[in-house]
Amino acid sequence: MKIKHINTPAFHPGFLGQGHTAAAIVNGSRFRETDPFLLLMDDRLDLPGGEPVGGPHPHAGFETVTLVLQGDGRDWETGSLELMTAGRGIVHTEEITARTRMHILQLWLALPPELRNAEPRVQKLAASAVPVYQTSDAAIRVYSGSSQGFTSPLHNVTGLTLLEIRLAPEASVTTDIPADQNGFVYVIDGNATVAEASLRAGQVGWLERGGGPLLLQAGAEEVRLVVYAGHPHGAEVASHGPFVADSEDDIRRLYREYRQGLMPHVNHLPENRQIHYDNVSA
Template sequence: MEDQNTSFAKPRQVVEKIVALIEEEGPLVTLRGHLKTFDPFIMFAEFAVLSPAGFPYHPHRGFEAVTYMLEGAFCIQDRDGHKGVINEGDVQWMTAGRGTVHTETSAGDGENIGVQLWINLPSKDRMIKPAYKEIESKDISQVESAGVVVRVIAGEAFGVRSPAYCQTPTMFLDFTLKPGARVDQRIPEPWNAYVYVVAGEGVFGEPDAPSAARHHVLLLGGGEGVSVWNRSAEEPLRFLLFSGQPLEEPVVHKGPFVMSSQKEIEESFEDYRNCRNGFEKPEQV
């Protein structure tokens, strides 16, 4: 599959390749992550959770989180009564805004695997009303051509647009390339972008670049778009492409909160401890 113009005058290259290391591991939960801040992205992680484990009730404020299931199912329930179950291929868009308290637990048998991306909010929107939206796999737009399948989770690719609304303009695409396939994907030139390899092995940016395999995070430099090749004769390549418009604002991330200053972070912890300003009665879940 090729975009309308694959001859990028300014092609994006891989400027940094990192292995997403295991940050937390237990008998039932494995968390593998990277990307502390790459404007507008705050954090990215792949999780693997065995039933009946999960993440107990915890607070968030000041950002949006996207949870996308690769295998199994996950249940996310907040203190206000929202309960959403996302299965393989489903996505949940959570706007923490001024404050939410929720739990995330496995909802499928065996291993439940997904990814979660934290997206910064503009400072003027940090304290908006919290919101949750689940999008089922069947409602996610998909295009297939010339050995390439792309699922458009957020943003637009090849003339197909996602139904998801993003407070911060964001692109989130799930690509699968059959053996020997190539894709050229345009990315808005001012936006930051990176790739996470889910399965297989591929070449990103330029034909003679070193290949990248499962669990690699690839930060892309500036340019009009990125080209990807699956050189394998047998194995498909699956990768996630994230891109977002930089906010270019001060940001401080500590624990479950993302704010614009250290003072606001301290106020967030104080609000949560005192059950106020968006964290009223968090124990009543």
């Protein structure tokens, strides 16, 4: 595989105010190229606490995939992941009042058109339930999809590979990208050579389509990076605020349904649509 282009997203003040910085790793402006990835934010929080920030809000028409790189020691566990299929509409609450330090990557992932109105569902993958491929100088945490014979327990609507990889200095590892997936690599710490292209911390390397073996190599320091690859749907989307749909008329319908209280809160979903994975399957 080869890298077709490299981006260096800029960090800026986040919407939560003091202590929140964010960078749009995928900014949504070129969806035909990034399909099925609508948005990916790198959110870094060092909030002082006090006045509440965040709060309840809706989503519909896509999935959110939240990878917790550093948790808050309360509701968000370091190394865990949440996959929320918003489908026809869901409300969730992300209100923060206490002093909070967190680092998360939150992805907005397109649903296929025929499933944009699916019943909402949430899957929570505990850190202890993430399959890990481990050698003396490399570790691959398989959050979604498969790598090195390890497969995540998540049930995906849109095919998704999500790997967090750590490499010791000068180490290398190869993972396969499925032929039907569109992907990229984001370097969190260190400098890496990805498919013979040099990437430093904070840079994104988009992969040529077609899949195949992806070679990742560390430089003189330890490297931490993530690999995202997803199955593109090849369908246009309409989006506004927290909603994704087939048309602007559908967007207006979703706003009406939210105002009318027709979207359930995630905490009120039936048990069979609140799925928790707590341990790696044997």
